[in-house]
Amino acid sequence: MRTLDTMTSDERNLLLYLETRAVDYGGLVDVKHMNKEDFDIAKKWDKEKFIKFGRIKFRYIKFHSIGVSTHWCELSEEAWKLAHSERKARCIRIMSKQTIYKTCDR
Numbered sequence: 001m002r003t004l005d006t007m008t009s010d011e012r013n014l015l016l017y018l019e020t021r022a023v024d025y026g027g028l029v030d031v032k033h034m035n036k037e038d039f040d041i042a043k044k045w046d047k048e049k050f051i052k053f054g055r056i057k058f059r060y061i062k063f064h065s066i067g068v069s070t071h072w073c074e075l076s077e078e079a080w081k082l083a084h085s086e087r088k089a090r091c092i093r094i095m096s097k098q099t100i101y102k103t104c105d106r
Helices: 011-023 036-047 077-097
Strands: 051-055 071-075
Touching: 011 036, 011 071, 011 077, 036 051, 071 077
Parallel strands: none
Antiparallel strands: 051 071
């Protein structure tokens, strides 16, 4: 069983990137934001069925002003749960370091 504690920082970052692409872009992945290590992780996760990840056939690639999506991804239930947990943990880490003054304390 995979946990956030057993995942590397690179794996957690890639998971959140793929989760964002799944939610905001229907699973279309712009690989210019991925490096070789990210591809290696994504391919490993695909084999483990943690995610589904693959190329889009050339004739179906859409070129648009926000980039070119040449790959796609789908998250498993396990991946969705871990992505949610990591997103919440990241928010807590960021907010704990903020030095802002709130208008009210609740």
